[in-house]
Amino acid sequence: MAKKLYIPGPVEVAPDVMQAMTAPMVGHRMPEYAELHARVTAGLKRLLHTEEPVFLSTSSAFGVMEGAVRNLVQKRCANFANGAFSAKWHDVTLRCGLQADLFAADWGEPVTPEMVENALATGKYDAMTLVHNETSTGVLSPLAEIAEVMKRYPEVSFIVDTVSSMSAVPIDLAALGTDVCLAGVQKAFGLPPGLAVFAVSQRALAKAATTPNRGYYFDFEEFAKNDLKDNTPSTPCISLIYALAHQLDKMFAEGLENRSARHRQMAERTRRWVEGQGFSLFAAEGCRSLTLTAGRNDGRTDLARLKALAGDRGYAIDNGYGKIKNTTFRIPHMADMTAADLDELFALLEELLPQARS
Ligand SMILES: Cc1ncc(COP(=O)(O)O)c(C=O)c1O
Structure with missing residues (x-):
């Protein structure tokens, strides 16, 4: 049985978005694809407030x-x-055979500008990675403040994952000055998985051209070269790109400010509900995500049982991720979700919670 998705990605996909994927196939070296590519990348630049190139990668976010x-x-x-x-990004960096150090904040806490300043002041680094919205904990780190620190370290590539914030939270790349800003489309974009989008600065492109062993599939130079012809290095997921074109049109029709206000209102509603049910919020005050809320188990709720009960009713819910599985749960409020979707979930959970509580 297909379940209605209330997990923080992949998210529920609206029927009109699924419909957009059924547009007739074209070859990616045909002018029809170049027109689609140009339209989508122009929309992404508008979304991200940037004149720098935005590339389309047929991969999940971790590829980029x-x-x-x-x-x-x-x-x-x-x-x-x-x-x-x-x-995991640290682990991935090491697995690529690169030199790297991990600077870790407690789960539930943000990465702070001070942490970044202290690490970079050592002069040891020429790149840094940051996850804007930690989907495992529901924490939104202060990107604008961290970007101010990064302006003092132009030699350090500023690589940011906005996987679960891009399109829901305003991201102004011209002001932030990131070198790479990436997202997968299965979260706040509200699309099926399989496509990642990423903006790369000219500074980063110039540096990448001098880096050995970049491989082929994710070689930034290949993306840049092909993008000049409104194309991709290898065959892209054209159906998903049709859906992204449609979703971008919807975003601009809604208005970016309205879109982020809707996410903020859903976040506030969810936090109130979580606390109203006797749970506490996992993320520290002042850094709570606008696209998902993590609640802390109250110690008397069997979250795995709650998930199974919801599953029997046709709903997929979350019972935490990684080392905080079952001690936390996450409620998404992103993409095309509305307050009515949240109310539907809350009514279900209020009915099921007594059966999962001791
Ligand atoms: C913040 C964040 N980064 C990276 C990823 C990994 O994305 P993917 O599974 O698309 O590679 C996720 C997936 O949930 C995520 O939430």
């Missing part, structure tokens, strides 16, 4: 996360972490 370190770490990378995905 790995590609970014392979292209931009020549000396040593500082991986900042405050949860599962940011910590």
Whole structure:
């Protein structure tokens, strides 16, 4: 039985978005694809407030996360972490055979500008990685403040994962000055998985051109060269790109400010509900995500049982990720979700919670 998805990605995909994927296939070296590519990348630049190129990668986000370190770490990378995905990026950097150090905040806490300043002041690093919105913990780190620190270290490539924030939280790349800003489309974009988008600065492209062993599939130079012809290095997931074109149109029709206000309102509603049910919020005050809320188990709820009960009713819910599985749970409020979707979930959970509580 297909379940309605209330997990923090892949998220529920709206029927009109699924429909957009059924557009007739074209060849990626045909002018029809170039027109689609140009339209989508122009929309992404508008979304991200940037004139720098935005590339389309037929991969999940980790493909580009790995590609970014392979292209931009020549000396040593500082991986900042405050949860599962940011910590895994450190592991990925090491697995690429690169030199790297991990700077970890407690789960539930943000990466702070001070952490970044202290690490970079050592002069050991020529690249850093940061996850803007840690989906494992529901923490949004202060990107704008960290970007201010990064302006003092122009020699350090500034690589940011906005996998679960891009399109829901305003991201102004012209002001932030990131070198790479990436996302997968199965979160706040509300698309099926399989496509990642990433903006790369000219500074980073120039550096990548001098980095050895970049491989082929995620070689930034290949992306840049092909993008000049409104194309991709290898065959892209054209159906998903049709859906992204459609979703970008919807975003601009809604208005980016309205879109982020909707996410903020859903976040506030969810936090109130979580606390109203006797749970506490996992993320520290002041850094709570706008696209998902992590609640801390109250110690008397069997979250695995709750998930199974919800599954029997046709709903997929989350019972935590990584080392905080079952001691936390996450409620998404992103993409095309509305307050009515949240109310539907809350009514279900209020009915099921007594059966999962001791
Ligand atoms: C913040 C963040 N980064 C990276 C990833 C990995 O993305 P993917 O599975 O698309 O490679 C995820 C997936 O949930 C994520 O939430």
